[in-house]
Amino acid sequence: MTLDHTRPLFIRLLLLAFIVLVPPVGLLAHGALGEFARGLVPEMDKKAETVGRDLASSIERAIGYGIPLDKLQGMDEFFAPVLAANREIRYLAVTDRDNRILFINGAMPELLTPYFSVTDFEGGGSRKSLIGDFVNLAQPLMSKGVVVGHVQVGLDQDYVQSRLMEIAVDIGVMTLCSLLVSVEILLFIVTFNVIGPIRAVSTVMDRVRRGDFGYTCGVISDDEVGRFVHGFNGAIRHVDGLFRRLEAYMDEIKTAHFDKTVVGRVMDIEARVRFLFRFSRTGQPEVINEHQATDIRLPLFLFVFAEEMSRSFMPLFIRDLYTPSTGLDQEMAIALPIAVFMFFIAAVSPSAAMISARKGSRRVFLIGLLPATVGFFMSGLADNVFDLTLWRSLTAIGYALVTMACQSYIAQAAQRESRAQGLGVYVGAVLTASICGTGIGGVLAERVGYRATFVLAAALSVVAGLLIYRLMDAAQPKAEPLSPRKREFLALLRNWRFFALVTFAAIPSKIALTGFFFFLVPLTLLQTPGYDLGDIARIMMMYPISVVLLSPLAARLADKMGWKAGLVAVGGLIGGFGLLLPVLSGDFNVLGVSIALLGVSHGLSASPQLAIIPDICWTECRNMGQTNVLAFLRLAERVGSVIGPFLAAAFIPIYGISGAVIALGAVVLGMSVVFALLSFAYGSGPHIEAELAE
Template sequence: MRRLEARSLRDRLAAMVIAIAVAMAIAAGGWRVLDAAWAESAPGLDGATRLGAEAVGRALSGQIEHALALGIPLDKLVRVEDYLKSVVASAPQVDAVALLDEAGRPIFTTREGVAGLTFPVNGGGQRATLVLSTESPFLNAATVRLEILLGATALLGGMIAFLIASLFLEMHLAPARARLALALARAARGDFAVAIPTTGRGRTTAAFRALARRIEPVHVAARHIADGIATVRAIDFDGSLSKRLDPLLATVAATRGLADIDPGETPRSTVPSPAAIATRVLLLVSLYAGAWPLLANFAIDRGTDMIPAPWRPVTPLFAEAVAVVLGMLICRSIAPSASRVAAALGTALTALAFTAVFWCRSYDLFVALRAAAGLGLGVALTPLLRDPRLTAHPRGLVALIGLTGLVIGPLFGGLVAEAIGRRGTFALLGIALLAIAPRAAAMPAAAAGDTALRLNFPAQAGRLLQLLSLMTLAALVLVIVPSGPGFDNYAVGAGLIVAAGLGLVVAPATLPPVFAGLLVGVAGALWLSAAGAVLPEAWRWPVSSMLIGIGVGSLLKWQAAGLFRHGRSAIAGLALGAVVAPVATIPGFAAMSIMLPLGVLLAGVSMLARGRRNP
């Protein structure tokens, strides 16, 4: 057991090393490109900034000269400092302004130590100097933003690399090593009847081939034995030879079937591995979630006058959730032999619905397209999630879906939207979904329907706890963040969703459920008016998002075993979350303050559900 744990730890460390290397490579390459762009564009932009600042300085010095020409003493000018501050605020090329007397002493200044362009001021026999400190409105702000986006891109690349490496090492390489160890152990006991796969590449496959070559002489000997046995039995008319032969054959009875085995020609299995199933699920979820930072923004812009702006995202999200449930019901009634085709068609329908948003101009059409996307997702995802090997480790699956659906997908969508806009992002995600449609096809698998509803009260409380947890997560990710700080800044919205996703991934399942619910309540309490002095708004968003992610993640992992058995209840929770998200805005509170009553409900229900903890 210790050897297996050490090997798993080595695999994870190897995945981390690969992820860090990929992230550093992306960061280094992007930094070199950014540095080269800075060096090439800085002279021209600095020249444009200087010309703009000179125009502001000449206009400002002319106004001061006019005032001095009227006979007003320099130190008696009224409200000059306030006027200079308004100039700095309105002119992006100007960082600070100072007015100096003839001796160089500051009379009026917007900050200490102003240096830069100087403009002489002469009027009414008085002399002064106007000093402007310049600031490039293009380079400084844009460069900081590009650096943040570059860091987010490096983080995204590293997480994708970690996910791919982990899936390969833990779900492909580790089972291959286990098969090789089993074959060697059986061979050591004299049992060579194990069919060893020799297709593929790499060190493991090479070891399989080497083992097959060593077993080949045993197969040849087995064929000779089989031929000899057939000859003896053909001439054994009275059975006397068989009586002598059977005791001799008893020692090699376990390898008697070797004559029918042809090493090196073992056909590749047609059953997909857990790694293949998990890859299809996570790829589909991540691409679908790439649109989450954009949905509320797009719905509000396309909105109708019949629906208030805070509630406009609700209708397409609710229609989408209902369509997902309908897709799950349709998939449940499909024969297992047709589930592969249904999954491919569902993925294609989702892809076409995403791509069609590029030409969408009306709110009604957007609602219809989101419903079509949800229907396709329900049909495509249900057969995959019902694979018993995939749901054998529900807590790990919750973390993986959280990583792809709340971190990788939204971060990718937000970065792409910053580069090519909302419509282009929907089209790109649709094309990517269409490209994976053949790979997203589910293999036929026997899977039972949803578990029957239990009648004991703790079981009902557990279902309610899952519902409330997903409501909280959906309200934050689908409505509050995209229609709030992420409305005009897709990267910021994606970053806040990522904060919640990382909180969900790292949340421990051992966290007391009552405390996890209170974390959500604390995130809502941060948005009450009295909390404004404790934590600035710029920090409240990431802190509250992280708290919600940790609290909801711990609760979902605590109830993970039942989460995938009640798919329709999970989708209902997401739909209700979108509905309740704008409720706090009706009495005038901040939208995030809805988390306070939700957190109290989560804490109360978790106390009722603690008697039924899923393993």
């Protein structure tokens, strides 16, 4: 069975959007980058010359007070802020008349001395020369009209290329995000305005084929498809009107005609018509609205997009809010809002699912948007860690209500045999929103700041609410949820296979997600030289991309090979190994590979974790319902989501940020090894009942 029936359409729309969007963007970017490169080099020279003159002016003023050039003090501290503020300047140095280096910051003297000793810097004004990998601009130092030395400003020759590469990557990321957003919008338009109405027409036509004229299609659009449906509904109403006229005529004959033979024949005709055809008793055909899982996809995408916008910078934002007066260590203070957010999602989700089933998804979605939107907006105005924790908990309550409302809507809109396809709609929307939100959120935070990004997230959630209010049927059918008893949950935990799956597979994966990916990755990358917010967002995008690419393959392998426990075990081992990769390679610049491996891990294990439940919990699924067993699995694994940030924060004071990554990886890998060993005893198929019968 196909996991998501919208996947073929999604791929076609993706190809269409790619053809329409990418070539013109590529051509424009190529031309713009060429112009940028031609204009940047002279601007860099002007900037270096200006910096050299400013530094030379300050040094000349000191010399003018009678301080010898080689006796100046604090030159490293004098150069440091200039280098920090200008990434393209690699070093600053002062040389005497014989080109001997007196002071230097940013490069080793041994590297430049051979070049300075053979270079002629004499002459008026600045002198530009190529020295190894640097472009050197020498600004003369004057004392009483005599050159006593030079200020040397060294530019990185590769800076222009590196900047062009960064801009190209930014353009690529934004193009990818724009592509996915465009496809989501196109997919929604096509399914809501074309596929949905046509499916409704198909349903009504099938009834008409069987002689049932008591239904029409509920379509409100006025486009070509809408006009076709209105015409189709008009034909059904016309037939209904003809039936009413025929019925009135037959009633008139039965009432007024004196010949009983004629009356009998009319009654026979009436009985035959009523046997072959069915019409609405009220004279007003009932309206059929075709509910689809894809109806909810775009609002869900926008809402998750809004939440994921803060993913790449949340720990950095919390760190900026931190003050020692909070009474917490900095690491614990950073972990607190993240862990509390996860805790409230776990605590509210079960109740949210029951409320959605009883009250209707549309109402619960709109109710959940209120705390979520307020939480987004107020998070941007938070003054301290505790303020942010409060507003993030409010956001978490809204997030739980909204996501549970979406899952409930999908479960009710999809037929029983297509529940897996509906799940694919939900997972697809969440993953594409994660890719786009992480990438665009990091770029926005770098350009407009953390707080403005939260405000934009609040605006996006409002747009999602408007879509739900405008497009979702208020009279959506409700369903009473099954409420298992506590003893049934305890029986579920007594199933050692389920307990092992939760404890040694599901929980470690969430520890790695929240402790490593959400908490440690932004902190680690920001302290790595050369990384800024945009770089962090781009690198963090590797996780959802890996999950998107691997999840369909893992689902197929699980169905075809039946090796579900093995895939879960392999995924856990890959994730633990990925976290230990920096120490194994001796280079923390491979953290991006660790993130990708974590995505591979979760992509391989997420679908098999769900697919294995009917095999290892056959009796429990029969007694409690498979949906409730899966819901309990998701609830239990969120224990790892809460533990992860606190565990990482506890490791930082002991081992440092880099060591915390390794320690967390050791925990995840150790628990995954335990599950891998236990998985050999899982077997295959619904075997629990057979064991209980022994």
